[in-house]
Amino acid sequence: MNKVITINLGGNAFPLEESGYEALQAYLATATRRLERNPDRVEIIADIEQAIADKFRATLNAHKGVVLASDVTAIIAEMGPVEDGSAGAEAPGSAAAPPPKAGPPPADEPPAPRRLYKIREGAQLAGVCNGLAAFAGLDVGLVRAVFAIFTAITCGFGILVYVILALVLPPALTPAEKTAATGAPSTTEEFIRRAREGYYAGMRTFGDKQAHRAWRRKFKREMRGWKHDFRREMRAHRWDRTEGPAPGADRPDAYVRPHPGPGIARPVLSLVIWMISLLAIWVAWSLLTSRAVWGVPLPDGTPLWIGLVFLVIAYHILVWPLKTLRYFCFFRGSDRAAWRLHHDTGGGFLGLACVLLVLWYANGHIPAAHRALENLPPEIHHTVDALRAWWARR
């Protein structure tokens, strides 16, 4: 079942399937954009609409009253991408002629800037991953997998990121927004390719109540499955106190059994994690003040907060294996207390930031604190001076 929209094309009314209407509108929008600087664009578009209307008329007969979406894609393919003739084609004779005074655009104009949107069509939840995938030109399955792994290793931080993105990102609703979200389907070939791959299949099923209900049932079932798994996991780790302690040697208080292995690993790893934290803070600072890291600015049109989100993701990805390594260096098995210790150190980034903030504030506003900092062992001042000098050289 498909919704039918009636359009006026070249002075005639045509009933058109909704997804066909979307395709046609996107085609005409692309054509208009390509002819932007052509003085005759209105007339050319009118001619093209007229030609499409002729083709539509040819597909209709006494027994077929609606132009199908497949008719539209076929006709768009037949029409071919609209190319500004005054820019590209140059007859041999006109080679010596002065260039056209209209100053037409170069044939390969830059593509329209992409923007980050939620894309509801074919989405699992709010369409954030879908939008990210379209924005980055990646497969949506890959983006979802990366997001899931990221959520797993950061102990749920990814969920927070997802919720924030779901709230902040605008949904792509109009064809123009969809074009901006996915990168312009600037050629008909691309458009047809996407249509063939079922890219627009979501549009057809979206209005379909039954499909929607089936999807919701599936989603609820999956959510129940996750909840079940999560509870089982909790029981396995005996985080759930009501279950009571399990018998055996690994009672909650029988923990922290230092591994006889490399004793040096822990401080070294801790130092590395600290340095990464410091680096992350510095990068965040540099992003906030100059919108650049090591002189490399953010790509054009990227909002600052995306840079910060990526920074947090990169930080967690870098630090997570180190923390796990440190944890495995020191503790055997996976008792609950050891896990908690591991998670408590996870606050290092935030804690360090707080400490630095307090120190910076105290240095500037509390004379006693300033004096205390001045009286620190000279080695520390030397280190800071060396760092400053190194920074100045850069």
Next chain:
Amino acid sequence: MHINEKFSPIRKGLLEFLVLKIIAAERVYAADVLKQLSGTEFATPEGTLYPLLSKLRREEWVDYEWTESEAGPPRKYYALTAKGREQLRETADYWQKINATVKSLGAKTGF
């Protein structure tokens, strides 16, 4: 590189010349031009032809007039202007010269 792809700039350059030739031969509307081109190496979709026709009109090489048709809405019938005829002659001469050059250079090979 496929031969079709290799000669695409040449075809693109010659298209304007051919459209002028078609219009010079008889009064035509856009679909006629497309039909005449369709069987040849110069088969062109509407998306390319309409901007090209509009460019030719802007250069004042062709002009059109609305004519009622038996089936459907009125059509734009194109005809060459005097300036367009001059342009066509110039282009045709140039094309002859190019042809002669292609024939004469390395004539011994027999290609």
